[in-house]
Amino acid sequence: MSEANTAEGLDFIRAIIRDDVAAGTHGGKVVTRFPPEPNGFLHIGHAKSICLNFGAAAENDGVTHLRFDDTNPTTEDKRYVEAMKEDIRWLGFDWGENLFHASDYFHQLYGYAEQLIESGKAYVDSSTEEEIRTLRGSVTSPGQVSPYRDRSLKENLDLFRRMRACEFSDGTHVLRAKIDMASPNMLMRDPLLYRIRRAHHYRTGDEWCIYPLYDFAHGLSDSIEGITHSLCTLEFENNREVYDWILDNLDVPSPRPRQYEFARLNLAYTVVSKRRLLPLIEAGLVNGWDDPRMPTLAALRRRGVPPSAIRAFCDMIGVAKVENRVDLGKLEYAIRTDLNPMAPRVMCVLRPLKLVLTNYAAGETEELEAPYFPSDIGKEGSRSVPFGRELLIERDDFSEDPPKGFHRLAPGREVRLRYGYIVRCVDVVKSKDGEIQEIHCTYDPDTRGGSAPDGRKIKGTIHWVSALHALPAEVRLYDRLFLKENPDAIGEDEDFRDGVNPESLIVLAGARIEPSVAADPPDTHYQFERQGYFYRDPVDSAPDALIFNRTVTLRDSWAKKTPSTLTAGDSPAPKAPSPGSAQTAPRVHRPEDAEAEARFNRYTSEFGLPEADAGVLAQEADLSDYFERALTGSAPPRPIANWIINDLPRVLEGRSLSEFPVEPADLAHLVQMVEAGALNMRSGREVLDVMASTGGSPDAIVEAQGLRQISDRATLEPIIVELVDAHPDEAAAYRSGKHGLIGFFVGQVMRSTGGKADPEVVQELLRSHLG
RNA sequence: AGCCCCCUGGUGUAAUGGCAGCACAGCGGCCUUUGGAGCCGCUGGUCCAGGUUCGAACCCUGGGGGGGCUACCA
Numbered sequence: 001m002s003e004a005n006t007a008e009g010l011d012f013i014r015a016i017i018r019d020d021v022a023a024g025t026h027g028g029k030v031v032t033r034f035p036p037e038p039n040g041f042l043h044i045g046h047a048k049s050i051c052l053n054f055g056a057a058a059e060n061d062g063v064t065h066l067r068f069d070d071t072n073p074t075t076e077d078k079r080y081v082e083a084m085k086e087d088i089r090w091l092g093f094d095w096g097e098n099l100f101h102a103s104d105y106f107h108q109l110y111g112y113a114e115q116l117i118e119s120g121k122a123y124v125d126s127s128t129e130e131e132i133r134t135l136r137g138s139v140t141s142p143g144q145v146s147p148y149r150d151r152s153l154k155e156n157l158d159l160f161r162r163m164r165a166c167e168f169s170d171g172t173h174v175l176r177a178k179i180d181m182a183s184p185n186m187l188m189r190d191p192l193l194y195r196i197r198r199a200h201h202y203r204t205g206d207e208w209c210i211y212p213l214y215d216f217a218h219g220l221s222d223s224i225e226g227i228t229h230s231l232c233t234l235e236f237e238n239n240r241e242v243y244d245w246i247l248d249n250l251d252v253p254s255p256r257p258r259q260y261e262f263a264r265l266n267l268a269y270t271v272v273s274k275r276r277l278l279p280l281i282e283a284g285l286v287n288g289w290d291d292p293r294m295p296t297l298a299a300l301r302r303r304g305v306p307p308s309a310i311r312a313f314c315d316m317i318g319v320a321k322v323e324n325r326v327d328l329g330k331l332e333y334a335i336r337t338d339l340n341p342m343a344p345r346v347m348c349v350l351r352p353l354k355l356v357l358t359n360y361a362a363g364e365t366e367e368l369e370a371p372y373f374p375s376d377i378g379k380e381g382s383r384s385v386p387f388g389r390e391l392l393i394e395r396d397d398f399s400e401d402p403p404k405g406f407h408r409l410a411p412g413r414e415v416r417l418r419y420g421y422i423v424r425c426v427d428v429v430k431s432k433d434g435e436i437q438e439i440h441c442t443y444d445p446d447t448r449g450g451s452a453p454d455g456r457k458i459k460g461t462i463h464w465v466s467a468l469h470a471l472p473a474e475v476r477l478y479d480r481l482f483l484k485e486n487p488d489a490i491g492e493d494e495d496f497r498d499g500v501n502p503e504s505l506i507v508l509a510g511a512r513i514e515p516s517v518a519a520d521p522p523d524t525h526y527q528f529e530r531q532g533y534f535y536r537d538p539v540d541s542a543p544d545a546l547i548f549n550r551t552v553t554l555r556d557s558w559a560k561k562t563p564s565t566l567t568a569g570d571s572p573a574p575k576a577p578s579p580g581s582a583q584t585a586p587r588v589h590r591p592e593d594a595e596a597e598a599r600f601n602r603y604t605s606e607f608g609l610p611e612a613d614a615g616v617l618a619q620e621a622d623l624s625d626y627f628e629r630a631l632t633g634s635a636p637p638r639p640i641a642n643w644i645i646n647d648l649p650r651v652l653e654g655r656s657l658s659e660f661p662v663e664p665a666d667l668a669h670l671v672q673m674v675e676a677g678a679l680n681m682r683s684g685r686e687v688l689d690v691m692a693s694t695g696g697s698p699d700a701i702v703e704a705q706g707l708r709q710i711s712d713r714a715t716l717e718p719i720i721v722e723l724v725d726a727h728p729d730e731a732a733a734y735r736s737g738k739h740g741l742i743g744f745f746v747g748q749v750m751r752s753t754g755g756k757a758d759p760e761v762v763q764e765l766l767r768s769h770l771g
Numbered sequence: 772a773g774c775c776c777c778c779u780g781g782u783g784u785a786a787u788g789g790c791a792g793c794a795c796a797g798c799g800g801c802c803u804u805u806g807g808a809g810c811c812g813c814u815g816g817u818c819c820a821g822g823u824u825c826g827a828a829c830c831c832u833g834g835g836g837g838g839g840c841u842a843c844c845a
Contacts, residue, residue, distance in 0.1 A: 009784085009785045009786080009792095009793080010785095011784085011785095015787095035845090036845095037844085037845055039844090039845085069845065071844095071845085072844060072845075074844095075844075075845090129842095129843060132843080133841085133842085136841065137841075138772090138773085138841055139772075139773050139774070139840070139841055140772045140773050140774095140841095141772095141773085142773095143841090170843085171843065174843055183774085184773055184774040184775085185773095185774060185775070185840075186773095186774080186840055186841050187840070187841095189841090192842095192843055194843090195843035196843080197843080211843095213842095213843070213844085213845090214844070214845050215845095218845085232845095234776070234777085234838075234839070235838090235839055235840085235845095236839095236845085237775060237776055237839065237840085238774080238775060238776090238839070238840050239840090239845095240775095241775090261776085263777085263838095268782085274845095275844095316783075316784090316794065316795075317783055317784075317794095318783065318784045318785085318794095319784090320777095320783090320784070321776070321777060322777060322778070322783090322784090322837095322838095323777070323778095323837070323838055323839095324782085324783065324784090325782080325783090326782070326783060326795095327781090327782050327783075327795065327796065329782085329795060329796055330782080330783070330794085330795050330796085332795095333794090333795060333796090334795095336807090336808090337808095340807080340808060341808090345805075345807095374803090374804090374805070374807080374808070375803095376803090376807095376808055376809060377808080405806095407806080408806090416804060418804065418805070419804080449804085450804045451804070458804080459806095460806085461803095461804050461805065461806090462805090463805075527805085527807080529805050529807080530805045530806080530807075531805090532807095554805075554806090554807050554808095555806090555807065555808090556806065556807085557806060557807090558806040559806080560797095561806090610821095610822080612821075612822075612832065612833080613822080613832090615832095616831090616832070642822085642823060642824095642831095643823090645822085645823080645831060645832075646822080646823045646824090646830065646831045646832090647823085647830080647831080648831095649830090649831065650830065650831085680825090681823090681824060681825085682788085682824090685830095730790075733790080734790095738790075740789095740790055741789095741790055742789085742790095742825095742826085743788095743789040743790070743825095743826055744789060744790050745789085746789060746825070746826070747788085747789030747790095747826090748789080750789075751789090758825090759824090759825045759826075760825050761825095762825080763825055763826085764825095
C-alpha cells in the first residue's frame with residue numbers, strides 16, 4: 001500500500017478526515033468532490049487533486065462526486081466535459097452515480113440568493129464595473145460603500161427578480177453580499193454573487209441570463225450535495241472566509257461542509273495551468289491538448305504513460321501546504337518503475353548504420369529466439385527475430401575513436417549482438433567526405449544466442465535489426481517542453497512561450513524496427529532495448545506507417561559520466577546562502593503610552609521580569625490586568641508571567657480575555673501547584689486545557705483526572721527497570737554513547753505513567769540504571 | 772503597505788513535546804547477454820535569534836525569506 005495509507009505519515013488532509021471520522025462529525029461519513037471547470041483539459045496537477053479526493057474518500061469508505069463547476073457560460077464547453085470524464089475514468093477512478101453540475105443547482109442557488117436578500121444580507125448594486133473596482137479600495141486602504149448598498153429589501157428583491165427576467169442589459173446590475181467594505185480581506189468587501197450575462201450555456205441553454213459567481217455557487221453546491229470535506233488549492237485560502245460566511249448566513253443543513261486547502265503541484269520545466277496551456281496551443285508551439293509534450297492527461301496517455309504510473313507518482317509527492325516544484329526525475333522514476341515489469345522488450349534502431357557480416361553467407365537468413373522479458377522480470381514469452389548478413393545497428397554504438405570506458409563497437413573490437421552472435425569489427429567503409437557508410441564485421445558462428453563457449457567475457461551488447469526484414473518506423477523523441485525549471489519566472493514584458501525548448505520534439509523518420517511488432521496489439525507499451533519505453537502513437541500511427549512515441553528514456557548511468565552528451569548545462573544554480581540571519585536581537589515591545597510604560601518599568605524592576613516578557617505583558621491593559629490579578633495569589637510573578645505568555649495564547653483560541661473562562665486566581669493556583677511539585681508541567685498544561693475548554697477549578701480537575709505528580713523513587717524504580725529490560729537494543733545503544741535516547745526512555749516512562757511521572761526524577765533514575 | 776498562508780538534506784515529504792525518518796536525485800560497490808532492472812553502502816537537513824520546558828522541527832516572541840489576495844474568472 002502507499003505511504004499515505006500507513007497509520008503514521010498521513011498527510012494533513014487525511015489526518016483531518018481521520019479525526020472527523022473518529023469524532024463522528026458528519027456521522028462518520030466522508031464525501032469529497034472533484035469540481036473541475038469544463039474550460040480546458042485535465043492535467044497532471046488535476047491528477048494530484050483527483051487522487052487525493054477519490055483516494056481519501058475511498059480509504060474511509062466514502063464517495064467522491066464529480067461536479068462540473070459550470071457557472072461561467074462564456075468559457076465552458078461540452079467537449080471539455082466529455083474529455084474530462086474520459087480522463088478521470090482512464091486514471092482509474094469511478095464517480096458511479098455521482099455526476100453533478102453546478103448548473104443543476106441554478107434554481108436552488110437562485111432561491112438562496114433571494115433568501116439572502118430577504119434577510120438583508122445581499123443587495124443589488126447598480127454601479128458600473130469601474131465604480132465597483134474603485135470603491136473596493138486597495139489592500140492597504142479600506143473600500144467605500146456603494147451608494148446602492150442601502151436599498152430597501154423590497155427594491156432589492158424587485159430588482160433581482162427583474163435581473164432574472166432579463167429586463168436589464170449585461171453589466172447594469174449585480175447582486176452583492178453585504179459584508180464589510182473595510183475588511184482586510186479584499187474578498188470580503190461585499191463579494192459579487194450574481195452577474196447578468198446574456199450567454200448561451202452549454203447545458204441550460206438560454207434559460208438564464210444571470211449566472212452565480214464562484215464564491216456563491218461553490219460552497220452552496222457542496223452543501224447541496226452533502227460534501228463533508230471540500231478540498232481545493234492554496235489560492236482559495238482567502239476565499240474560505242467567504243465560503244464560511246455564505247453557509248453561515250443561509251439556512252443550510254448542518255453540519256455543513258468545510259473547506260481545506262493544499263498546495264497545487266508544480267512540475268519542473270513544465271507549466272501546469274490552463275491559462276498557460278491554451279496559449280501554447282494557440283501559438284502552434286504544440287499540436288493541441290494531447291500533444292505528447294503537454295502535461296495533460298490526454299497527452300500523457302498518448303505518450304504512453306500508464307495511469308498506474310501517474311497514481312504512483314501522486315502517492316510519492318504527498319500532499320502539504322508548501323509551495324513546491326517536483327523534479328521531473330520523480331515522474332520519470334514512477335513511469336519506469338511501472339513500465340519495467342509490463343513492457344515487452346523489442347529491438348528498434350533509431351539512427352541506423354549498416355553492418356555487414358563478411359563471413360556470413362549472402363542470401364542466407366535465420367530466426368533467433370528472443371525472450372520478451374529479462375529473467376529478473378520472471379515473465380514467459382518470446383518471439384523470433386530474423387538475422388542475416390546485412391544488419392542495422394545504432395550509429396551511436398560504433399565509435400571509430402572510442403573514449404575511455406566505451407564498450408560498444410570499435411575497430412578491431414568485439415561486441416555481442418543481443419540474442420545473436422558475437423561480432424568483431426574488421427573494417428570501416430567511408431564516403432568521400434569521410435562519413436561512415438558501413439561497418440564490416442566477422443561473426444563467430446560458435447556464439448549463437450550470444451554466449452561464448454570458450455568463456456571469454458564480452459563487455460558490450462548492442463541491439464540490431466535485420467536490414468532485409470526490419471520495418472520502417474518514425475520515432476518521436478520528446479524532451480522537457482521548457483528550457484527553464486520555472487517557465488513562469490519571467491520578466492514583466494516577457495512571454496513565457498519564448499522559453500519553449502526547441503528540441504522538445506525530435507522526429508526520427510528513418511528508424512527500423514524488428515518485424516514482430518506488426519502482430520502486436522496497438523496499445524502495447526514496449527521497451528526498445530537500451531533506449532527507453534515507447535508507445536505506438538494512437539493518433540498518427542498506421543499499420544503500414546508505424547509511428548512510436550518515446551514515453552521515457554531508460555536510465556543511462558553511462559551518459560551521465562560523459563559530459564559530452566549535452567545534458568549538462570542546466571544544473572541548478574547553487575542556492576544563495578540564506579540571508580535570513582540578520583542577527584537582530586529580539587525586539588522588545590516598548591510600551592508607547594505612559595501607563596503601559598509605568599507597568600513595564602514596574603514589571604522589570606519590581607518583579608525582575610526580562611524586558612521582552614515585561615513588554616508583552618505591559619503592552620495591553622487587559623493582559624496587564626489579568627497578570628496583576630493573578631499575582632494576588634501565592635505563586636511568584638516569574639512563572640505566572642511565563643504561563644500567561646507561553647500557554648495562554650494556545651488555550652485562548654482566539655477568544656478575548658474578557659470571554660476567557662479561566663479566572664486569574666485559578667491560573668495562579670494552578671501555577672502554584674506546579675511550582676510546588678504537586679503537578680508536573682505537562683499535567684499542568686493539561687489542566688489548563690480543561691479549564692479553558694470546559695471550566696472548573698484546578699483542584700477538582702487534578703483530582704478527577706488523578707494528575708498528581710509521581711516523584712516517589714520507590715514507585716518509579718520498578719517501572720524504569722521494566723522499561724529498560726523491555727528495550728534492550730535501545731539500552732545498548734544508549735550505553736554505547738547514543739545519549740539522545742534518554743528522550744526516548746523518558747518519553748516511554750511518561751507514557752506508561754499517564755504523563756504523571758516527575759521527569760527530572762525519571763531522568764536521574766534512568767541515568768543511573770543505564771549507567 | 773494591509774490581511775491570510777507557508778518555511779525539515781539538491782528535490783518531494785514524515786515525525787504534532789521524547790532516537791530527525793522515507794522516497795527521488797547524487798556518489799561508490801556488487802551483479803548483469805539491456806551501460807536496463809535488482810542488491811548493498813555513502814553523502815547530505817529542521818531559515819535565524821531569543822524564550823518556555825527535564826526535553827523543542829513541533830509551543831511562545833521577534834526577525835528573515837517565499838507564496839496568495841486589490842476579475843462581473845474559477
